Amino acid sequence: MNQDARHSELPAWAALRRHREQWDGAGLSELFAAEPRRGTTFAVRAGDLHIDYSKHLCTRETLGLLLDLATATGVAPLRDAMFRGEKVNVTEGRAVLHTALRAPRDAVVESGGVNVVPSVHAVLDHMAAFAGEVRAGRLTGHTGERIRNVVNIGIGGSDLGPAMAYEALRPYTARHLTFRFVSNIDGSDLYDALRDLRPAETLFLVASKSFATLETMSNAVAARDWLLSGLGAGREAVARHFAALTTSARNAADFGVSKDQVFEFWDWVGGRYSFDSAIGLSLMIAIGPERFTELLAGLRTMDEHFLTAPAEANAPFLLGLLCIWYGEFFDAHSHAVLPYSSHLAKFPEYLQQLDMESNGKSIDRQGRPVVCQTGPVVWGTRGINGQHAYFQLLHQGTRLVPADFIGFARPAADLPPAMAAQHDVLMANFFAQTQALAFGKSGSEPGSEGESEALLPHRTFRGDRPTTTVLAPQLTPSVLGQLIALYEHKVFVQGAVWNINSFDQWGVELGKELAKNLEPALTRGTPGRPVDGSTAALIARYRAWASAEAER
Ligand code: F6P
Secondary structure, eight states: OOTTSOGGGOHHHHHHHHHHHTOOOOOHHHHHHHOTTHHHHSEEEETTEEEEOTTSSOOHHHHHHHHHHHHHTTHHHHHHHHHHTOOOBTTTTBOOOGGGGGOOTTOOOEETTEEOHHHHHHHHHHHHHHHHHHHTTOOBOTTSOBOOEEEEEOOGGGTHHHHHHHHHTGGGSOTTSEEEEEOOSSHHHHHHHHTTOOGGGEEEEEEOSSSOOHHHHHHHHHHHHHHHHHHTOOGGGHHHHEEEEESOHHHHHHHTOOGGGEEEOOTTSOGGGOTTTGGGHHHHHHHOHHHHHHHHHHHHHHHHHHHHSOGGGOHHHHHHHHHHHHHHHSOOOEEEEEESOGGGTTHHHHHIIIIIIHHOOOBOTTSOBOSSOOOOEEEOOOTTGGGGTTHHHHHHSSSOOOEEEEEESSOOTTOOHHHHTTHHHHHHHHHHHHHHHHHOBOTTSTTOTTOOGGGHHHHOBOOOOOEEEEEESOOOHHHHHHHHHHHHHHHHHHHHHHTOOTTOOGGGHHHHHHHHHHHHHHHHSOOSSOOOHHHHHHHHHHHHHHHHHHHO
């Protein structure tokens, strides 16, 4: 891409703008009438995922213009530069190599002239050996009792990925071990996670790229106190009950973690792209090294698809570009992700960080304000529950909310027949919802006969609400890996088109700094620096209530 050309000046954007202005109002019924085989031709296969994008407000011409935009903005060259280990994270001067985390043992991926693959596999081997010990009951704590509980302490990318994947892969997890995930600095999070656990049987995994994040370190210190007072032991007990997943071996050692229980990763792995690095140790203990290897293979399958499939049949390209189409030309502010699987309940929350921390930017890679809409608000919950909550707005609200429906042909691997039988009902709803959103129903269609005239407008579903359907055979470790990499790369495509850096997160810093300044105001009444009138009044109210409670 010509980096000097401003976004709005690119002919590819102008062509799309004209195309949108000339859109003749054709809706999805008309688009399907014009191309009856659209259901099979507007679909792509990526690994085990069948991805149907036929229910989008787009024609072949639209897709062609969107693909021209991807070419004009240099998506493919930037992708290749990322995979090659170039420093595409321009504001932090770093390579972006999460794809190397799943590279095969014999691959060569260089960062700064060094092949990183041997280090990746050395850590994976270390993790596998340690996970094997815990799963076999051979890892013992300070008192010699076997470890039965694993508590991951981390936040953001050091929590959301492992916690989401642990839930997603519940049918594959070791049921003789207990797993908990603690992230919030609200003391209740840690307290509730620990209240029924015995310190002698508990292992803490402190997951933090920096090993300096306030929330995580505060929880780690509180967990250490809980452990030592519960055991009645001194600091020497820490080494047997703590492991660290971090880029900072030094900070981990200062905390008391023994060297052989530090699992390393590297600054070329972004926090929100790190769940398949050492940060995934809790997951590896839960599902075992073999299943973890299947997960890595699934991620790699999607990496290869992204690298090699032509853009017009490349799922991350297509999904990323369609999302840009709605954000820029249909004023869509948000994007719903609706997995029809209880095991994927945490998937939307995981995607929120992946997408919004990556693409919630308004400055381009050259440091200028962007002149387009960037990342949408990503939200969603598991299906079917959303149908009984917010689907009303999706069907009949005034806003256009593009949505991804994710479903599986077979139920979870461990279900007994009586419960597995519910799966067809779940999936009938899954298919019905995208059908209703796309094609709607006029008030005069069958089913509304006998309705009073007055009710007809209320019973009308306009349709033309765009959805993508992602269908896979079953939620296995490999399929989960494919899904995650699909979204990682979709986010990449969008960031590249918008010419923003998807790999930094400066926006989270200011709040952290201000909190440091306010802490003394809450405890002692005097902030480090003067604060605005609203915040000062709120703190005064807070302190009045807090001390009233203390006096009771
Ligand atoms: O929220 C900012 C952030 O830096 C995330 O990007 C990251 O995942 C999280 O904090 C946790 O950071 P760390 O792993 O260093 O504790």
